[in-house]
Amino acid sequence: MQSQQSPTNSAALASEEAAQFYNIPILAKYIEDDTSNTTRFLVIGNKKIAPSGDDKTTFMVSANDRPGLLNQLIEPLSAHNVTMSRIESRPAKHTMWGYCFYIDIMGHQDDVKVQKALNEIHNRASLLKILGSYPQARY
Template identity: 40%
Template sequence: DEELNICGETYLPIHHQLASTKKINLLEAKVVASHPQALGQCSKWLDANLPHVERKLTSSTSEAAKFAKKNKNSLCIVSSLAIKRYKLYQHHKDIEDFTNNQTRFLVIGNLVVEKTSKDKTSFLIQTENKPGALVDLLKPFQKRKINLSRIETRPSRESIKTHNFFIDSDGHQNDTKLKHVINDLKKSGAFIRILGSYPTEQ
């Protein structure tokens, strides 16, 4: 089997719609359901317009639509496509807090992307779960003045003794400076998986 990796990224505008299975009085609404990211991106609008409504987290906006279909006086935050697919009633359009709301999507494939003038590299780095682990991990990047645009941490599924860090850095994995960083991290005992190097869109 060929190993897949990240070979590109793109940012797309995201708009959120407030809907329900049929037209209801919003003052009688009990719950608004959606994916945590969608609820977060509409939090100010919800605070101002539906402060009395409970917010329910769902695994996706599609699940939120299904929830609203099954539960009386329930609302959902979904896309325009979901409104058509699930035949929902749209109460309000584009309720996101910021008009330039965007979501990053990754392009996954088995391509090896060559260096360009502006690249990004994504890493999965696993370290021992101990105080200072993140600081130690960042030192090789700081030493070589490599900018990081994303750092996310997740508990390891393999062991409570390890932690996973997802990091995006400037540069291509074949850059000399980044090769030195990778070698330093390996010497420190960290497990490193390069998820891909690709042209950055922003």
């Protein structure tokens, strides 16, 4: 597989094996602060990716704290038969003791069932940001 690198506007944090596989130069080695860590890396860009048929979508959601908040935010996924594959919480910057949830789901943001679920979540949240849809990684 050939690399599609553009040295003037692209960079990656990746393993030495990935650099060899994609035939890309290594600019710096051993930049980690913990040699035993494992990290999930993403390709970030400003272009929308077309559905591949085997996609994931990542979004961020937040709402004012209330009983059952998380359940209310993710219930539309189940209602529309969308599988959640990952959820993480991070402290919100806009409110003390508030949280943003970063969620990965199976499917592309253009899929009808994903659109319906995200629309319902949007109606329940104070913030919903779709970070993107992308083909699932193959190991």
